[in-house]
Each structure stands twice: as C-alpha cells, then as structure tokens.
Amino acid sequence: MEEIRLQKRMSELGLCSRREAERLISEGKVKVNGKVVTEMGVKVTSNDVIELEGNVVKSNTKTVTYLFNKPIGVVSTAKDDRGRTTVIDFFTKEKTRLYPVGRLDFNTSGLLLVSNDGELTNLVTHPSTHLNKTYFVTLDSFVKDEHIKELEKGVLLEDGLTQPAEIELKFRSMNKTQLQITIHEGRNRQVRRMFEHFDYHVKALNRDSIGFLTLDGVKRGEYRLLTEEEVNKLKKMCLTNKEKNIIPSYKIKNK
Ligand code: URA
Numbered sequence: 001m002e003e004i005r006l007q008k009r010m011s012e013l014g015l016c017s018r019r020e021a022e023r024l025i026s027e028g029k030v031k032v033n034g035k036v037v038t039e040m041g042v043k044v045t046s047n048d049v050i051e052l053e054g055n056v057v058k059s060n061t062k063t064v065t066y067l068f069n070k071p072i073g074v075v076s077t078a079k080d081d082r083g084r085t086t087v088i089d090f091f092t093k094e095k096t097r098l099y100p101v102g103r104l105d106f107n108t109s110g111l112l113l114v115s116n117d118g119e120l121t122n123l124v125t126h127p128s129t130h131l132n133k134t135y136f137v138t139l140d141s142f143v144k145d146e147h148i149k150e151l152e153k154g155v156l157l158e159d160g161l162t163q164p165a166e167i168e169l170k171f172r173s174m175n176k177t178q179l180q181i182t183i184h185e186g187r188n189r190q191v192r193r194m195f196e197h198f199d200y201h202v203k204a205l206n207r208d209s210i211g212f213l214t215l216d217g218v219k220r221g222e223y224r225l226l227t228e229e230e231v232n233k234l235k236k237m238c239l240t241n242k243e244k245n246i247i248p249s250y251k252i253k254n255k
Helices: 006-012 018-026 087-091 118-125 145-153 190-196 228-244
Strands: 030-032 050-052 065-070 099-101 108-115 133-139 166-173 176-183 202-210 223-225
Touching: 006 018, 006 030, 006 050, 006 118, 018 030, 065 087, 087 099, 087 108, 099 118, 108 118, 118 228, 133 190, 145 166, 176 190, 190 202
Parallel strands: 108 202
Antiparallel strands: 030 050, 065 108, 065 223, 099 108, 133 176, 133 202, 166 176
16 A cells, blocks of 8 residues: 655645645644544555644545636735735635645736645646646836747746746836736746746736636636546646647747
C-alpha cells in the first residue's frame, strides 16, 4: 500500500491545500490513529485514520470545484490573521471545507477556482502545468510598443526570466493603456511585476480566464459549480501539458 506524506494525504482527501495542512499539523490539530502529529515527515497509508480538530476524515468526501469571480479587497486564503474578508467567506452556505486554488492579489479581481479537490489543486498550481491565464490590465500611462514586444518575449524578473506571453492592445492614450495579457506561469504578483519592470503602474487587474474557463455568466462576488466534464477536461489539459512540457497557444510573434 502506498505511503504518502500526511499533508499530501490531507490535500488528496479534499481537506485543504498542502500548505494549509502543514499549518494545521504544526498547530497540533491533526491526529493519526488517535495520536496528535506535529512533525512534518510523517507518512500515512489509506488505512490510517486521520482526525482533524476531533473529526474523523472520511475518504469519500465528494469533490467539488467552483469558479468564483473575486472582487478586489478580498484575500485568497481560507483564513486571515488581520480579519480581512477571505474568498471562503463567500462560500458559507456550502457544507464542504473549501480552499482557493492558487491565489489572486488582494487588489486583483476575477477568476479564481475554489475547491476541495486536492488532485485538481496540485495539477492546476503545479509550475509545469503551463495553463493559459489571461488578465485584463489597466495602466495609468502610455505603454510603448517596444516594451510590449519585450514583455511578449520575456523579461528578467528577480525570480528569473518570464516565459513568452501574448499581449493584445485594447486601448491606448497618453495617460491610459488597457490590454489583455496571456501568461503561462503563475508566479507571485507576476503581471504587476512584469509591468513594474518598465516602471509602469498597474491600476487595475482582472483575471478573465484560466485555460478554457471564463467568467461568462458569473457576476462579481458570485460563483458557479464546475461540471464534471469541465473538471475532467481541466485535469486532462494539465496532465497533457505536463507530460509534453508544452506551453499551449504559445506563438512567437515576428514583430
Ligand atoms: N499577477 C499579479 O500581478 N497579480 C495577480 O493577482 C495575478 C497575477
């Protein structure tokens, strides 16, 4: 029987993300076969009984994934030490314990997946998955063509060179530029940092899509359940990209 790390098992059981599991373990909230576990290295099999805050976790929890339209001023964590509104506060009527899949900045709005599906979370957030993520960006100045070309090719940020991106200019004047950018990575504050690299300031940022998923029909602050077909398609897409190590729709633009 396969032995896996406790935090991985907790995420597979749909309890929380691996990172959140590590926090819960270190806070002494997790028991394995009746004993509190606080170290990180512990491995378990599917025969071990896991308890979280006194409740035995059953492995047949139905997995669900929601497509949420995040407003600005909301944190992408399950809990916030500073008492700010979290994305999970929008899901109080759902019975399952949910957590955000990846994150959007406090001041970024748009598409965020919220789930209890550990497998989907690990696939979507894994760096080798290269899912397309499209953002609508509003800047408070004129963005030069040469900078657009450089951003498309890749720019050197403090955590390395960005992969090629696609940019579609929507509007441009002396004190405003609006564009859509598609990236294939999910680094922290990536879009803002890409523009800051050329001293531009992002005034507003909205994630319009992840892969084939869009915000169509989902108003700000609202969500919808993904269908089984959508979940399977998303997982398949992640696995295919990972295996082939491809960047979908990546095209070198000869400008
Ligand atoms: N890039 C950013 O800069 N912020 C986000 O929230 C997402 C992508």
